[in-house]
Amino acid sequence: MSQSATGVGASVRRKEDLRFITGKGQYTDDINLKDQAYAYFLRSPHAHAKIKSINTAKAAKMPGVAGIFTGQDIADSKLGGLICGWMIHSKDGSAMKAGPHPVLAQGKVRYVGDHVAVIIADTKEQAKAAAAAVQVSYEDLPHVVDASKAMKSKAQIHDVAPDNRVFNWGLGNEESTAAAFKNAAHVTTLNIVNNRLIPNAMEPRAAIGAYDSGTEGYTLYTTSQNPHVARLVISAFHGLAPEHKLRVIAPDVGGGFGSKIFIYAEEVVCVWASKHVGRPVKWTAERTESFLSDAHGRDHHTKAELAVDANGKITGLRVHTIASMGAYLSTFASCVPTYLYATLLSGQYNIPNVYAEVDAVYTNTSPVDAYRGAGRPEATYVVERLVETAARELKLDPAEFRRKNFVTQFPHQTPVIMTYDAGDYGAALDKALQINDYKNFAARKAESAKHGKLRGIGFSAYIEACGIAPSAAVGSLGAGVGLWESAEVRVNPVGSVEILTGSHSHGQGHETTFAQLVSEKLGVDINNVSIVHGDTDKVQFGMGTYGSRSGAVGMHALSKALDRVEAKAKKVAAHCMEASENDIEFKNGTFTVKGTDKKMAFGEVALQAYIAHKPGFEPGLKESAFHDPANFVFPAGVHICEVEVDPETGHTEVAAYTCVDDFGNLINPMIVEGQVQGGIAQGIGQALLEGCSYDDDSGQLLTGSYMDYAMPRARNMPAVENFKLGFTCTPCPTNPMGMKGCGEAGAIGSPPAVINAITNAIGVREIAMPATPLTVWQAMQASGAKKAAE
Amino acid sequence: MPSITIKLNGKAVSGEVEGRTLLVEFIRDHRGLTGTHVGCDTSQCGACVVHVNGKAVKSCTTLAAACDGAEVTTVEGLAKGTELHPMQAAFKEHHGLQCGFCTPGMIMAAIDIVKRNGKNVSEEVIRRELSGNICRCTGYHNIVKAVQAGAQNM
Ligand code: FES
Numbered sequence: 001m002s003q004s005a006t007g008v009g010a011s012v013r014r015k016e017d018l019r020f021i022t023g024k025g026q027y028t029d030d031i032n033l034k035d036q037a038y039a040y041f042l043r044s045p046h047a048h049a050k051i052k053s054i055n056t057a058k059a060a061k062m063p064g065v066a067g068i069f070t071g072q073d074i075a076d077s078k079l080g081g082l083i084c085g086w087m088i089h090s091k092d093g094s095a096m097k098a099g100p101h102p103v104l105a106q107g108k109v110r111y112v113g114d115h116v117a118v119i120i121a122d123t124k125e126q127a128k129a130a131a132a133a134v135q136v137s138y139e140d141l142p143h144v145v146d147a148s149k150a151m152k153s154k155a156q157i158h159d160v161a162p163d164n165r166v167f168n169w170g171l172g173n174e175e176s177t178a179a180a181f182k183n184a185a186h187v188t189t190l191n192i193v194n195n196r197l198i199p200n201a202m203e204p205r206a207a208i209g210a211y212d213s214g215t216e217g218y219t220l221y222t223t224s225q226n227p228h229v230a231r232l233v234i235s236a237f238h239g240l241a242p243e244h245k246l247r248v249i250a251p252d253v254g255g256g257f258g259s260k261i262f263i264y265a266e267e268v269v270c271v272w273a274s275k276h277v278g279r280p281v282k283w284t285a286e287r288t289e290s291f292l293s294d295a296h297g298r299d300h301h302t303k304a305e306l307a308v309d310a311n312g313k314i315t316g317l318r319v320h321t322i323a324s325m326g327a328y329l330s331t332f333a334s335c336v337p338t339y340l341y342a343t344l345l346s347g348q349y350n351i352p353n354v355y356a357e358v359d360a361v362y363t364n365t366s367p368v369d370a371y372r373g374a375g376r377p378e379a380t381y382v383v384e385r386l387v388e389t390a391a392r393e394l395k396l397d398p399a400e401f402r403r404k405n406f407v408t409q410f411p412h413q414t415p416v417i418m419t420y421d422a423g424d425y426g427a428a429l430d431k432a433l434q435i436n437d438y439k440n441f442a443a444r445k446a447e448s449a450k451h452g453k454l455r456g457i458g459f460s461a462y463i464e465a466c467g468i469a470p471s472a473a474v475g476s477l478g479a480g481v482g483l484w485e486s487a488e489v490r491v492n493p494v495g496s497v498e499i500l501t502g503s504h505s506h507g508q509g510h511e512t513t514f515a516q517l518v519s520e521k522l523g524v525d526i527n528n529v530s531i532v533h534g535d536t537d538k539v540q541f542g543m544g545t546y547g548s549r550s551g552a553v554g555m556h557a558l559s560k561a562l563d564r565v566e567a568k569a570k571k572v573a574a575h576c577m578e579a580s581e582n583d584i585e586f587k588n589g590t591f592t593v594k595g596t597d598k599k600m601a602f603g604e605v606a607l608q609a610y611i612a613h614k615p616g617f618e619p620g621l622k623e624s625a626f627h628d629p630a631n632f633v634f635p636a637g638v639h640i641c642e643v644e645v646d647p648e649t650g651h652t653e654v655a656a657y658t659c660v661d662d663f664g665n666l667i668n669p670m671i672v673e674g675q676v677q678g679g680i681a682q683g684i685g686q687a688l689l690e691g692c693s694y695d696d697d698s699g700q701l702l703t704g705s706y707m708d709y710a711m712p713r714a715r716n717m718p719a720v721e722n723f724k725l726g727f728t729c730t731p732c733p734t735n736p737m738g739m740k741g742c743g744e745a746g747a748i749g750s751p752p753a754v755i756n757a758i759t760n761a762i763g764v765r766e767i768a769m770p771a772t773p774l775t776v777w778q779a780m781q782a783s784g785a786k787k788a789a790e
Numbered sequence: 791m792p793s794i795t796i797k798l799n800g801k802a803v804s805g806e807v808e809g810r811t812l813l814v815e816f817i818r819d820h821r822g823l824t825g826t827h828v829g830c831d832t833s834q835c836g837a838c839v840v841h842v843n844g845k846a847v848k849s850c851t852t853l854a855a856a857c858d859g860a861e862v863t864t865v866e867g868l869a870k871g872t873e874l875h876p877m878q879a880a881f882k883e884h885h886g887l888q889c890g891f892c893t894p895g896m897i898m899a900a901i902d903i904v905k906r907n908g909k910n911v912s913e914e915v916i917r918r919e920l921s922g923n924i925c926r927c928t929g930y931h932n933i934v935k936a937v938q939a940g941a942q943n944m
Pocket residue numbers: 827828829830831832833834835836837838839848849850851
């Protein structure tokens with residue numbers, strides 16, 4: 001680790017900030033193309049209905065209308081449907097039941113918000129006005145929005161899945177796990193709902209499609225976390241244009257959290273329609289549309305059990321989960337409740353027997369896919385609620401019960417695929433207990449009681465697998481793509497450096513952290529490094545940003561490419577200084593010849609590489625690399641939450657929050673802390689505030705705006721002095737930086753800590769998320785906790 | 791269509807607007823200043839906050855025609871040349887932004903909070919007064935710190 005002010009390990013202030021704080025960011029909606037028209041999507045008002053007819057005649061004559069298209073036009077032009085790129089096989093060996101997902105509905109609509117037609121006009125207002133004049137006649141069909149009822153519902157959402165079941169999947173050893181439960185001294189059982197969430201990146205999704213009849217090529221500007229994947233899918237599956245005739249640009253993107261990984265109908269339609277209307281076509285979601293049609297997250301309904309022997313050792317864990325997929329299988333939906341979920345059910349613990357069975361079901365709701373953490377928050381919630389509840393039932397200290405069961409030897413093979421490579425879970429627990437001042441909790445509780453508040457404490461010891469992912473591993477588990485990453489390093493003749501990366505930054509700060517690695521390795525000032533990403537015409541193929549992979553995978557590719565640049569530069573330096581290549585040393589940006597005082601700065605070598613007056617080497621200084629990781633990385637840590645509950649109202653405040661993470665080595669601690677704080681805010685949001693709700697009777701989305709869906713605000717977070725982060729470090733052995741991913745951990749670890757704190761505060765066993773004042777108050781009334789406080 | 795004149799970031803600009811044209815549409819679509827963002831359709835998120843006659847308003851809920859003759863400042867109008875406004879500098883120094891989408895609205899709201907509550911505005915007041923601004927990335931922790939630090943330098 002360098003001590004340099006801009007190298008690895010320094011909290012360098014972000015290079016990208018200047019444009020954002022001065023209003024010069026360029027988000028998709030900030031881009032306007034000459035002669036562009038505006039698209040408005042007419043959406044289904046019904047949860048499930050047959051489309052009997054669509055009459056666009058009147059709308060087509062409205063002012064400014066340039067084109068109106070329906071599912072029939074899509075079918076006529078043989079435009080392919082949206083795909084799910086991860087094949088899951090059921091326990092009986094059958095393939096998952098993927099129903100068709102046309103970009104505009106054909107024959108029927110399957111959720112409120114489903115795309116029925118697109119209206120394109122000179123202005124947004126004209127498109128919207130014309131949409132109101134499109135006449136659609138529907139015939140209502142039975143619907144189901146509750147995943148737990150889907151398999152028994154009269155509604156039949158896709159012909160291929162008569163019982164609405166997409167797959168029935170299992171992982172682990174069912175028999176040995178059953179035996180562990182039979183022999184257990186204690187069994188803890190919980191029925192857990194992991195509440196459905198709406199991601200709500202603050203920048204609404206947007207797209208501009210543009211066809212150039214001169215080059216016969218398309219350009220798509222879109223709010224994407226992975227523009228190359230979008231190009232691949234739009235080329236290969238929608239069949240719009242071959243990849244070299246389709247340029248996808250994801251400029252500044254205002255947050256993603258998973259929701260902008262996926263390929264959506266709107267962006268495909270904008271590209272396709274731009275050729276039909278002969279003009280660029282722009283669409284920007286209104287927030288209501290984001291609520292209705294962004295892929296949602298979570299929505300797991302689980303029966304979870306933990307087996308413990310007479311010595312307090314966990315011997316088995318078993319779950320049966322029903323996971324909503326929504327009305328269609330979104331791009332990566334199927335891997336979320338399977339390989340991103342059940343593989344983490346061993347938690348930080350040495351559990352010899354684990355078995356998970358998952359029924360994924362269609363419901364008449366927006367598709368469900370990866371949202372920050374994707375499967376791992378659901379797993380952590382199950383494990384950490386079970387462990388905390390078991391400890392309380394066994395009258396053991398929840399921290400010590402965890403410690404007793406921690407994995408302590410590495411590598412550790414779990415019964416559910418994963419091989420944990422490195423960690424020290426006890427160290428993180430110790431540090432968290434110390435920062436939290438656990439031993440004085442009773443005093444704080446007494447102090448809260450003086451103010452009429454019930455104070456509670458809850459733990460969560462999470463582990464997650466990220467740095468997604470080894471291509472061979474995910475390939476064997478059903479992924480349709482490899483999950484490597486690429487980087488290219490272009491050194492200019494003056495010695496400045498351009499990095500082209502397949503990773504995409506939408507808040508993570510890559511323009512700074514990637515530059516720090518360059519600065520560290522080449523000794524170049526970070527102000528002489530620029531990071532290019534998000535444009536398929538500039539950057540070679542890459543897989544994008546999700547699954548906390550940009551550091552562990554993207555920067556590993558960059559590190560490799562930088563090593564190649566160094567190797568090539570050494571050749572150049574050797575020629576210039578008339579020395580043997582083996583005698584060249586490179587340190588702090590200077591090449592020296594061993595045992596002499598000859599030296600050349602990096603910039604001089606770069607210049608010579610391009611001037612190329614000395615024969616003997618290929619001119620130029622530019623290298624690229626692809627990197628496929630050897631394993632996932634395994635961040636782990638401990639969250640401790642303290643809440644204060646008002647017994648009169650059920651209102652819950654997060655009074656103190658401690659989080660200790662082991663992310664291995666940190667590139668930029670300031671940015672890492674920011675990621676953790678943001679993730680915890682989303683976790684506190686899930687635990688206390690956020691809950692997507694569909695009405696059972698009408699199938700309508702009840703939480704379709706910020707008036708109805710409670711987002712975490714500044715005052716929902718703990719006060720600055722009571723929100724404490726810490727780090728431990730076991731370097732990751734599979735990448736040269738020794739780093740692990742940090743983007744999702746906060747959202748993964750926090751919900752169970754908050755809920756464990758509330759159940760502790762009010763003395764109940766279970767409480768549903770979001771634990772709103774009403775929910776907490778009702779739980780207190782039912783248990784008599786209020787009385788106890790008096 | 792009514793014609794309006796607004797002093798936008800210190801420069802008088804005129805334009806024809808429809809009665810229903812929102813201030814944010816005038817700023818973004820008519821004037822091409824895209825630093826002011828739109829994050830919602832219910833006046834909840836604050837991505838669109840600008841100053842009208844020195845006060846923070848949500849430009850998504852203000853008619854352009856109602857601002858005829860007013861002085862409007864957007865995030866683009868804060869810096870003096872290359873010298874950042876102290877609040878802008880504080881957001882950078884304290885890592886008060888990640889994706890940057892909420893940031894212009896946050897900065898404009900923060901300046902207004904400090905103007906009304908003074909340099910030593912408390913954390914509690916900042917948190918309460920930011921309830922009209924949503925950030926999905928930062929968890930607000932560093933935004934609060936940035937506002938307090940920016941206040942000291944204003
Ligand atoms: S866009 Fe104005 S408050 Fe959301």
